[in-house]
Amino acid sequence: xxxxxxxxxxxxxxxxxxxxxxxxxxxxxxxxxxxxxxxxxxxxxxxxxxxxxxxxxxxxxxxxxxxxxxxxxxxxxxxxxxxxxxxxxxxxxxxxxxxxxxxxxxxxxxxxxxxxxxxxxxxxxxxxxxxxxxxxxxxxxxxxxxxxxxxxxxxxxxxxxxxxxxxxxxxxxxxxxxxxxxxxxxxxxxxxxxxxxxxxxxxxxxxxxxxxxxxxxxxxxxxxxxxxxxxxxxxxxxxxxxxxxxxxxxxxxxxxxxxxxxxxxxxxxxxxxxxxxxxxxxxxxxxxxxxxxxxxxxxxxxxxxxxxxxxxxxxxxxxxxxxxxxxxxxxxxxxxxxxxxxxxxxxxxxxxxxxxxxxxxxxxxxxxxxxxxxxxxxxxxx
Numbered sequence: 001x002x003x004x005x006x007x008x009x010x011x012x013x014x015x016x017x018x019x020x021x022x023x024x025x026x027x028x029x030x031x032x033x034x035x036x037x038x039x040x041x042x043x044x045x046x047x048x049x050x051x052x053x054x055x056x057x058x059x060x061x062x063x064x065x066x067x068x069x070x071x072x073x074x075x076x077x078x079x080x081x082x083x084x085x086x087x088x089x090x091x092x093x094x095x096x097x098x099x100x101x102x103x104x105x106x107x108x109x110x111x112x113x114x115x116x117x118x119x120x121x122x123x124x125x126x127x128x129x130x131x132x133x134x135x136x137x138x139x140x141x142x143x144x145x146x147x148x149x150x151x152x153x154x155x156x157x158x159x160x161x162x163x164x165x166x167x168x169x170x171x172x173x174x175x176x177x178x179x180x181x182x183x184x185x186x187x188x189x190x191x192x193x194x195x196x197x198x199x200x201x202x203x204x205x206x207x208x209x210x211x212x213x214x215x216x217x218x219x220x221x222x223x224x225x226x227x228x229x230x231x232x233x234x235x236x237x238x239x240x241x242x243x244x245x246x247x248x249x250x251x252x253x254x255x256x257x258x259x260x261x262x263x264x265x266x267x268x269x270x271x272x273x274x275x276x277x278x279x280x281x282x283x284x285x286x287x288x289x290x291x292x293x294x295x296x297x298x299x300x301x302x303x304x305x306x307x308x309x310x311x312x313x314x315x316x317x318x319x320x321x322x323x324x325x326x327x328x329x330x331x332x333x334x335x336x337x338x339x340x341x342x343x344x345x346x347x348x349x350x351x352x353x354x355x356x357x358x359x360x361x362x363x364x365x366x367x368x369x370x371x372x373x374x375x376x377x378x379x380x381x382x
Contacts, residue, residue, distance in 0.1 A: 007025070007093045010037055010098060013098075014095045015054070016052070019178055022035055024357040028361045035058070047267070051267055052181075081110070094140060096137065115145055115146070119154075123157045125304075129210050174357050189269055192272065195262070203236055208284075217248065219326065222326035231258055282301060297341060301321060303320040313347050313348075
């Protein structure tokens with residue numbers, strides 16, 4: 001009998017990382033794969049789904065101006081209850097640490113539907129950083145039946161929390177699957193090339209809530225000083241539309257001719273920039289995973305990271321929002337011939353080999369189509 005699996009996501013990063021899983025499930029015998037999006041983010045989510053050829057079966061269309069975490073959580077819980085009641089899925093898959101994922105895991109739990117957590121086991125060990133993501137991922141971890149750990153470290157975190165090892169699958173990170181899929185298209189973007197005026201590129205992405213306010217001001221101070229000292233480098237910053245980001249960024253950097261403050265880029269353009277930049281400054285978790293695929297060193301603009309594998313492997317350095325540390329790290333990586341640059345750019349990717357989605361689909365299929373005894377299936381599937 002066919003088993004129904006619903007993948008739920010609501011933001012662009014989730015859509016990108018879940019796209020390989022959605023495609024792998026669609027190609028799997030015995031599985032009816034469906035997609036439900038909450039629309040926690042709208043335009044960026046739609047861009048990502050279009051890029052990967054995904055058409056959602058259900059769309060809650062939750063996004064509204066000045067939405068709060070209360071709005072997203074409440075709206076998602078109510079909307080997902082209706083979707084799950086109507087479809088009676090055998091499993092719900094969620095990704096990572098968004099409010100959409102947390103609400104979807106809760107809704108499935110309330111209806112006794114097994115939850116599979118993709119990118120499970122990441123921990124910063126500080127519930128306030130990143131906020132609210134660390135709370136979300138811990139909550140999902142306490143509700144999930146299957147935990148798809150991207151790395152050995154993530155698996156160890158789950159084991160330390162007494163998760164049954166039989167319910168943990170070491171898969172690698174689906175981010176690597178996705179970035180390889182897009183990089184294989186080898187698309188060019190002449191308008192971006194023209195904008196950077198043939199200078200060497202430093203890619204900047206900074207948008208996390210934990211950096212709003214004073215930390216972001218310190219980051220911008222460092223970026224401004226670096227740009228002024230290094231006219232041969234072009235800082236390319238796709239500034240998030242959130243007024244906490246776009247306003248201060250334009251106020252601090254817009255007058256510099258070697259800073260390109262551009263609108264948010266689609267994923268194809270992001271991969272293009274990753275491939276052609278010299279190094280990256282980011283507070284994004286996904287870019288910490290993606291950049292090593294192209295041998296690009298990463299400066300992490302956070303006080304801690306739930307992806308310590310990058311720091312331990314030597315592909316990333318953690319600097320927080322301290323302008324002195326940021327500038328020191330940038331100065332070191334400006335020289336491509338330096339030993340530090342060569343070392344960071346040659347490590348390889350510690351997060352996966354591009355086959356994570358196939359491993360996830362195989363484990364889901366095995367647990368739903370065989371009586372493995374590891375899961376108690378949903379009452380809906382009886």
